[in-house]
Amino acid sequence: xxxxxxxxxxxxxxxxxxxxxxxxxxxxxxxxxxxxxxxxxxxxxxxxxxxxxxxxxxxxxxxxxxxxxxxxxxxxxxxxxxxxxxxxxxxxxxxxxxxxxxxxxxxxxxxxxxxxxxxxxxxxxxxxxxxxxxxxxxxxxxxxxxxxxxxxxxxxxxxxxxxxxxxxxxxxxxxxxxxxxxxxxxxxxxx
Amino acid sequence: xxxxxxxxxxxxxxxxxxxxxxxxxxxxxxxxxxxxxxxxxxxxxxxxxxxxxxxxxxxxxxxxxxxxxxxxxxxxxxxxxxxxxxxxxxxxxxxxxxxxxxxxxxxxxxxxxxxxxxxxxxxxxxxxxxxxxxxxxxxxxxxxxxxxxxxxxxxxxxxxxxxxxxxxxxxxxxxxxxxxxxxxxxxxxxx
Numbered sequence: 001x002x003x004x005x006x007x008x009x010x011x012x013x014x015x016x017x018x019x020x021x022x023x024x025x026x027x028x029x030x031x032x033x034x035x036x037x038x039x040x041x042x043x044x045x046x047x048x049x050x051x052x053x054x055x056x057x058x059x060x061x062x063x064x065x066x067x068x069x070x071x072x073x074x075x076x077x078x079x080x081x082x083x084x085x086x087x088x089x090x091x092x093x094x095x096x097x098x099x100x101x102x103x104x105x106x107x108x109x110x111x112x113x114x115x116x117x118x119x120x121x122x123x124x125x126x127x128x129x130x131x132x133x134x135x136x137x138x139x140x141x142x143x144x145x146x147x148x149x150x151x152x153x154x155x156x157x158x159x160x161x162x163x164x165x166x167x168x169x170x171x172x173x174x175x176x177x178x179x180x181x182x183x184x185x186x187x188x189x190x191x
Numbered sequence: 192x193x194x195x196x197x198x199x200x201x202x203x204x205x206x207x208x209x210x211x212x213x214x215x216x217x218x219x220x221x222x223x224x225x226x227x228x229x230x231x232x233x234x235x236x237x238x239x240x241x242x243x244x245x246x247x248x249x250x251x252x253x254x255x256x257x258x259x260x261x262x263x264x265x266x267x268x269x270x271x272x273x274x275x276x277x278x279x280x281x282x283x284x285x286x287x288x289x290x291x292x293x294x295x296x297x298x299x300x301x302x303x304x305x306x307x308x309x310x311x312x313x314x315x316x317x318x319x320x321x322x323x324x325x326x327x328x329x330x331x332x333x334x335x336x337x338x339x340x341x342x343x344x345x346x347x348x349x350x351x352x353x354x355x356x357x358x359x360x361x362x363x364x365x366x367x368x369x370x371x372x373x374x375x376x377x378x379x380x381x382x
Contacts, residue, residue, distance in 0.1 A: 029304040030267045032260035058250035063257035063267065069223035070258060076221045078254070113220040 001175035005190050014181045027060035027125050039068035042151045045173050049148045051121045061124045077113050081105040092142045094135035107135045116144030127152045130161025157191050192366040196381050205372045218251035218316050230259035233342045236364050240339045242312045252315040268304050272296040283333045285326035298326045307335030318343045321352025348382050
């Protein structure tokens with residue numbers, strides 16, 4: 001998506017350690033008009049699919065998923081990390097490793113809100129190795145729900161998570177796929 | 192706000208230990224059309240105020256804040272809990288206690304995105320003791336930003352956090368204020 005790639009080139013910062021900072025418009029401060037344009041791109045790409053629910057994972061997926069919920073006109077469900085005392089015992093759970101935060105988390109969705117009637121569009125802001133996404137897919141499979149597609153804002157293509165999911169048959173719609181980036185020059189190459 | 196109170200009566204569940212579960216429409220699954228109506232109420236209530244930024248705190252405030260960002264047509268900033276390796280060293284920080292999760296967190300906002308020119312509307316899904324809100328206000332004060340108002344979806348009025356802020360002169364616009372609730376009967380009384 002040209003608009004997002006331009007914004008990444010303009011405001012994204014490449015840092016040592018394979019970090020692409022997009023905290024000015026995506027995952028700390030959010031440019032909500034950009035997020036709306038991204039959601040409209042996904043809606044066009046998945047036109048005709050019987051999507052009735054959007055699923056994401058806290059925290060930085062929630063903003064883009066909420067706006068996509070408005071655009072798709074469906075409810076939005078966000079998986080929670082680690083067990084909250086406010087969540088019932090009756091949950092789908094998947095163990096997910098975060099390379100960013102260097103911890104394992106239990107990712108949890110209440111069984112009340114996901115079942116075999118659901119046709120789910122899964123959204124997240126980033127995909128690298130795909131660990132979080134695999135957790136969300138596992139939760140959908142546990143519920144018997146159909147994964148209609150996966151929408152990612154920025155995929156780190158060279159880390160392979162997206163292509164592994166495509167090989168498994170999932171439709172992964174990443175709006176920007178970074179093929180390489182250079183912390184010294186700041187250059188970013190898109191697929 | 193009548194629409195929200197009705198929804199809380201219909202789908203909210205009062206549990207032992209002072210817990211009001213609204214995970215079916217507010218803080219796990221989100222009814223985004225309800226969230227949009229709530230944001231429109233706030234926009235009407237704060238019409239004429241020079242609000243140029245919305246501030247919230249992860250995780251469950253993000254969805255409602257993102258949708259409010261669209262309605263107000265301003266960027267949305269969400270404070271992060273605990274230090275992420277993807278956040279710069281240059282941050283405003285406040286220590287916040289969570290009674291829900293029984294932990295202290297450092298709440299962090301990058302100095303790049305908040306300064307003395309900002310007129311901030313602070314949003315959160317719940318207010319009880321007001322600990323999280325005090326942290327966000329402290330961050331705004333540290334930045335020299337003006338807090339134009341505070342929008343809360345559900346305030347637990349009997350816990351006093353909202354009234355303490357009103358006494359300090361803040362405009363706290365809670366769309367539903369719970370005065371009492373009874374886990375045995377399930378009854379909820381609004382202010």
